[in-house]
Amino acid sequence: MAPATQYELSPPPGDAVSSIAFAPDSGTKLLVSSWDNKVYHYDITNGPEASSLVNTYEHRAPVLDVCFGADDNEAFTAGMDWTVNRLNLETGELTPLSKHTAPVRRVVYSKSHGILVSAxxxxxxxxxxxxxxxxxxxxxxxxGKPQALAGSPSKIVVAMTGRIINIYDVDSIAELFRTGGTELKPWQQRESSLRYLTRSVSCMPNDAGYATSSIEGRVAVEWFEDTAESQARKYAFKCHRQAAPDGDGDIVYPVNALAFHSVHGTFASGGGDGTVALWDAEAKRRLKQYQKFPNNVAALAFSNDGKYLAVGVCPGFETGQNDYSGAGQTSVFIRELGENEAKGKGTK
Structure with a gap:
């Protein structure tokens, strides 16, 4: 069996990566949003042997998130200019959809309902x-102030400060538009299983639940079904930690990114320690940890066909330096997964 291929996209974003999204149809097209006010459009069809940059799209301020829309030519962006935009990837046209009164942290598109949610x-x-x-x-x-947002076929999960997690039913959002209503109550409101600020949330592809991660080197896995049996299955675990050089405890890193594999339902986590790990949510075990990347892992995404994992790497914001810059230190790596690399141990 041939070894898995891993390579760096060229050219990389000019500053820190904020998010990565693969196209809904093509397994080789992806978008990367950056703090350099741009969204980068790559196509990895030709692998590491050719430049994969298709286009860049200039924004007025740092772009904090990007997601695809109904097809491979439509995307939506959110950023520090407080604006939610529709981006036509063919023409480059940027159309404002709405304006908030502060930076927009995340955008999620529900294909089944044609609904876009911005936080x-x-x-x-x-x-x-x-x-x-x-x-x-x-x-x-x-x-509370939203820190992370994710969508499944039927739910939208919003993780906020104060350990608050609101789960919204997408059918209820669609009903709101049908009836002309203006008020939306969450399907459920939960208290996070994590004690510290949530950094990322990702939903299971089978619509069964979600995972959250925190600044304190922990990940929690929960299920949507509101029964005692289902809720008893939820758990949290420590990860992305390293033994302190003096042997006194652990150095704890934020878990910045989570992404579920669309085919096998396993998930990847990326942390401030510069590592990516693969996990089997059902078996509660780590499947693999990749070699250390040259910097903090800021963003992750699996292609929809499950063949590729994209890893956004840049200096972390946790260092506290006043003159932070990811310029010249930012990379996006593509890993072509082996046939069974992301398969859970109990999967046939």
């Missing part, structure tokens, strides 16, 4: 009905 540090969600271009976005107040 802003002004403690609101903006809901956009993309099936009706004439409709006005609906703003929903949140009980």
């Amino acid at each position: 802003s540090w002004d403690s609101t969600l903006n809901l956009h009905n993309l099936n009706d271009p004439s409709s006005t976005p609906i703003t929903i107040a949140l009980p």
Whole structure:
């Protein structure tokens, strides 16, 4: 069996990576958003032998998140200019969809309902009905400042300060647009299993649950089903920690990124220690830890066909330096996964 291929995209973003998204149809097209005010469009069809940069799209401020829309030519961006944009990847046209009153941290698109959800540090969600271009976005107040956002086929999960997690039903959002309503109650509100600030959330591809990670080197796995039996399955574990050089305890790193594998349902975590680990959520075990990357792992994404893992690497923001810059120190690595590399131990 041939060894897995891993290589760096060229040219890399000009500053720190904020997010990575693979296209919904093609397994080789991906977008990378950056603090250099740009979104980078790559196509890795030709592998490491050729330049994979297709285009760059300039924004007015650092871009904090990007996601694809209904097809491989539509994307949505969120950023420090407080704006949610639609991006036409063919023409490069950037169309504002809504404006928050603070930076927009995350955007998630629900393909089954044609709905876009944005989460802003002004403690609101903006809901956009993309099936009706004439409709006005609906703003929903949140009980805390959102730090992470993710979607599954039927749910939207918002992780906030104060250890608050709101789970919204996508059918209820669609109903809101049908009826002209303006108020949306969460399907469930939960207290995070993690004691410290949530850094990332990712939903299981089978729509069964989600994982969250924190700044304190922990990951929690939970299921949506609200039964005693289902909730008894939830668990949390320590990861992305290294033994202190003096032998006194551990050095704890933030877990910045989580991504579920679309085929096997296992998930990857990326941390401030510069490592990526693969986990089997059902078996509660680590499958693999990759060699150390040259910097903090800031973002992760699996291609929808499960063949590739993209890893965004740049200096972490936790160092506290006043003149932070990821320029010249930012990389995006592509790993072509072996046939069974991301398969859980109990999977046939």
